[in-house]
Structure formats: C-alpha cells, structure tokens
Amino acid sequence: MRGQSGEDGDGSATPVNRVATGPDITMEELQLAVRNHSMPLEALRYDVTPIGLHYLLTHFDIPEVDPAAWRLDVGGAVRKPVAFALDDLKAMPKVSAQVTLECAGNGRAHFSPRPISQPWLFEAVGNAEWTGTPLRLLLEAAGPRASAVEVVFTGLDRGVQGGIEQQYERSLPVAEARMGEALVAYEMNGRPLSPQHGFPLRLVIPGWYGMAHVKWLRSITLMDKPFRGYQQEPAYHMATSEDDPGIPVTRMLPRSLMIPPGIPDFMSRIRYVRPGLCILEGRAWSGHGPIRQVQVSTDGGASWAEAELGAAVSEFGWRSWRYTWQAEAGDHELCCRAEDAAGGVQPLATTWNAQGLCNNAVQRVKVAVGTEVVPVQLAAGSRPAEASSNRP
C-alpha cells in the first residue's frame, strides 16, 4: 500500500515538509494538538513526572496489544533469531534509569514560517523512571553477525505518513545499540507501561530525542546495510532547503525550562507576581553531557545571572536549578538558558529548518509584577475581539 499519485508523480502523495504562511494554527495542526500533549510547566516541580503529565506524541493510533500473545522478535543478521515473551524479559536482569525525554519537535511552533506538524511550544518533555531489560542482553542472545551495521526497531503503531503506509520504525548503529545504557522498558514510574507510553514494551535510549524511543516494540532486526525507512529518512532531518539532505536528529540539545512564577491569566497565560522576593525554579538537561550551568535573565535576555544548580541525581535525568529574583513592579520577560559539559549553550534564536526540529531557543515567560491585576495583554498572534462582554 503506497501512494499512487503525487505532485511530481514519484509515488509520494504528501510532501514531507510544508510550512504555514500565516502565524495561526491550521485545523490540521489542531487535530494533533488536542490529541497529543506537552507537560504543563508547573509539573517541572516533580523530580519524576507523574503519569499523565509526561509529554506524549502518538504518530498514528495507540495500538491495542494482548500481552499474552505479544512477542518481541529479535532477528535479521543474527546467528540465532529469538522471540521473547514479556515474562521472559522480566526473568532477565533488570535495570532502572531516570531518563529525560523530549520531542525533537519541541519548540516547532516558535519557528517562522512554521513547519506544519505537531505545533509544540516549549513543554514537550518529561522525566520518568524506566525499568526493563538492557538492550545489549537481547542482542547478545541473538548474536549479531559481523556484517550487521544497524539495528531496526519496529513498533506496532501503523498509519500513513508522507503518502507511505508504514509501521513506526527507527534504527540505531549497532555500536550505539550495544552501549550499556539502552534498555527495553516494561515499567514507567514503577508500574506497567500505560497504553499510550508503549505497553507492553518500549525502547529507551537515554540522551536521544523522543523519536528514537520506539513504543509498542514488536521486533528488533539487525541489518547489513543502513536503514532507509520513512521515520529515519527523510523524517527527523534538519534541512534548510529542498536540495539539502539535512542532518539527522540524534541526541537532545541542551535546554532549560522554568516553572512560570505567580498565577496565570487563563487565556493569555501571562503571569501575575507580587513585588518582592520571587523564587524561580526549573530543570535543565542535555543529551550531550551533564549540565554545567544555568543562567537566568529577567530582562528578556539582555543580561544574565547564574542560577544555583541542584544536586545531580541521575545520569540521564534533568537537573534542578533555582534563582532568587527581586521582582519590581512592571512588566518583565524571564528567560533561562542551559550550558552542558560539551560546551553547548541554548541560543536566543536557532536556525530555521524545514521540519521544525531541535528548536532549543531560550524559554520566555511574560510576567506582570504589581499589587493589582493589570489589564491583560494579548499574546502574539491573537486576534482582536469581535464581541466582548463586560458583565460583572
């Protein structure tokens, strides 16, 4: 089942990359935005994100899986193909890891022009405790042949994207897959995976963006040549033009987020804060190494001060930070930026790319400090009112 027609007749029914001409969100994007969800930023207060608050992106539908009939097949370029039942995996050595997971498209809706896909703002992230079997043990059980170069992970979720019917599939180089930290997880936060997070089994590759952590894992296939499935290529490539093959997305760039202080306005989400001492808190993470520093700006990025880092509690989980702000009456724009041990720093603005990936530009939080509620300002892109009511 493959697209039969397309704009250029090559069999691709849908263009891979489309961008919006206007600032507003199309009905098509809204269909994704109401299904999927980010982590409300106040949930940064939890070391481990409670189930239901962790960000969630489902490309197709959440599949229904009978755990008794389900098997994980490990095959392809191996000496001995193996099928694992869920109980087989649970009988193997178990590991747990706190892992921060972020969607590669986080920040997409801040790009202009805006690439058409799930329109994330800042919050497509979460930090969970994953428990399961080290991936390398499954590979060792099957015995990859010397010729194997890539490992393909196939999920049970099926649909059409770019005009191609597909199961969700992603690959890793064999060396990456054999590294100690990758696991196949059957528990999240100490409980069996929920349907939406990949029940009964998902891949977890600490440090990588979310697209690598294949959910509803059904098979692991060793391949003698590079994998070219849709989600591997052309998807998840940072390209700036049609002629540019683009750079594949892998590990998470450094990012920090803050809990918006004070209280919100329902619609504008502008924050109201009383004058005086105001504790700003948040989390920071990177897939390229430990967080070395977080800085805070209370003037929209014009000047920066260093935040205090909390203890590093896990290798692949986020790190807390804290900054004490003397809030003075008036309007302010708060920002934070992280730097990792590899020297990566969040920019004020990132380079545009056609799929809207890896936008780790600093978070901006509008705050009105005062003893009274100030007239609510409209967020960028909102429309003037056609009708208004001033009932008491």
Added chain:
Amino acid sequence: MRGQSGEDGDGSATPVNRVATGPDITMEELQLAVRNHSMPLEALRYDVTPIGLHYLLTHFDIPEVDPAAWRLDVGGAVRKPVAFALDDLKAMPKVSAQVTLECAGNGRAHFSPRPISQPWLFEAVGNAEWTGTPLRLLLEAAGPRASAVEVVFTGLDRGVQGGIEQQYERSLPVAEARMGEALVAYEMNGRPLSPQHGFPLRLVIPGWYGMAHVKWLRSITLMDKPFRGYQQEPAYHMATSEDDPGIPVTRMLPRSLMIPPGIPDFMSRIRYVRPGLCILEGRAWSGHGPIRQVQVSTDGGASWAEAELGAAVSEFGWRSWRYTWQAEAGDHELCCRAEDAAGGVQPLATTWNAQGLCNNAVQRVKVAVGTEVVPVQLAAGSRPAEASSNRP
C-alpha cells in the same frame, strides 16, 4: 486584586466572550491546546479510561498540595462548621462510581465564528472509576441551616480570568448537592488522585459537565443566597448576544463517539480502510438519562441505521455500541448520534453560542476505502504548502 481598567472602564479588564474572525487557531488558543488534552478517540476501546488518556482541562495551574496539612472545611450557613483531614474522609463510608465526564466546551472549535477559549474538537471526555465519600454525609455532619440555598465548592487553583483574580469556585443548589450520587473523590481508577485530576480531593457530580467537578477541593460553603462567582456567572452560560444573560450549563447533553476505523494519516487524520466488513464501535452517554439508541450514518448524515447497544454496566458511565459496516471503495463520511431516555437526540448542527458550550453535534469521520493509499486530502482550514519535498 481586580482589574483596574477595561474597554468600558467598569473594572473588567478582559471581555468574557471573544470570537475568532478567521478559521485558524490563534497562538493564545494554542497555549491552552498544548497544555490541556482530549482523549485520543482510540481510547474509546477501554471501559474505564486509563490515567493519562482521560481528558484534562486546567483553568489555571495544577496546585501543589501537602496532603498532611490539607483540610477540607465545611462551613458557612451551617450549625457546626467541620474540618476534615484526608484520613477522616477515608474512615467514613466509601462509595465508588463509574462516571463519564465531558468538558462543557467540547466541540467548541467546530463553531463558526469560533469562540476564543480552549479549542476542543470532539474528544474532551473520559470515563473513570471515582472512589470517595458521599457528599451528603459531609453536609449532614455540618448541618445546613434552613436558610441555606446553595453550596459553594472552592478549589485551590488560583488565577486571573475575565480580569478577576480568583480561586476556581462553582456552586450547586442545596437539593442537588444532597442527592445521593454526588461524592468527594480521593481515588481515580483505584489509585490516589493524580495531581492533575485534583489531588487530594475533587468533587464528582455524576451527569454534569466537567466544570462542576471542582478539583483540589479546599472548602464547601453553604450560602443563604445564590452564588455569583466568575465561573458560575458569567462563565458557563449559553448566550447568543451581549444582551442575553444566557442559560447556565448543567448536565451533559447526549453524545456518541466512534473509534475511527482503519489507520490514520499522521497529519490529516483521514482514515484508510480496506474494502469489506468493518466493525464500527464507540460509546454514548447523556447526563439526562440512560442512552436509548445510537444510530450510524456512513453517508455523512443523509441516512441512518441503528447500532447495537452493549449492556448498560453503570448508571453514570458511558454505554458501548457497535455497528457492522460493509465498506465499499471510495470516500465516506461516518457519523453517529445518540438519543437518551429523556428524548434528547444529537443534532447535525447546534445553535451557536458566544462561549462555545454544549456543542453536541454529531461526530464526523472521513474515511478513504481502498486497497491503495489514496492521495491525502487536506483537512478544512489547512493551508496550501509553501515548500514540499519528495525524497524517496
């Protein structure tokens, strides 16, 4: 803390009702859409909605609550004010009820012009098992005075809406609050409430739209006169003009939803189905009485056939339905509509109202039946592509 200026200088800084002039979603609405989430329609397959898939709307922020310090105060026009610790409630008689809960704004983004607020499509619903203490026992413990006419429920969530700083508050007539079925719930699906669903305690009023089920419940106050808080009035009133005070929203209108058959296209969410027998399944509910009938249309509402109802398993939970469709090649629009025992039937289109409430118009699911993927059609409101790629 109250607005100091406004368009008419009456102290209301924000108009209550605004509508969008264009079909597309503003950045302001998107901020809500990425935080809040509906229930992906494939989750209609579960009798009880798993945590994390149940719809969620948070007006302000999810508050952080220390359960040891938390108390529920019952006071106002009572003979003996009482404060309950969580353990006090757990020591009282316990009830459990499966309750379908739907946001009063479900369907808002289908109105034209579109009222500006959380832009729900069809799926702001869920069905959970709530466990807690009958509300009437708490009222009896405090002893409402004969003069009491309303009961006000105050949550710990705080913010600004309509230019007014507020805690989320809603009221019920005393007679409604004393009815047997209302409860204050400390468990959802057999586990302590999650932070986002109201930990440690929320109100559950079976049959009512979501706005009545106050989360993070902090106090219950008996009043000698009608309550006029923002969320009671002007909010959640169906009005068609500025001069119309509107009708308050109470119980859920009948609605049915189907699991979209086949597989989806990632962006358009159009469904691809193979020709032949196709089982259509879904759920139906109403706050006005049991579901009496569900009908299905496979031609966009031109003709209707009766679906088979599943057994009624709970008084306030949704009811399953099923219909066997002989899918023939071509494009189809599937619809379903519910009728309740009170005679209420879902309409093809509802009357517009300024806050976008109670839009229970029939669901419409676009389906392409064929053996090949047909060229993907763009959903209404989507924009033409500016850039396209046809990489293999």
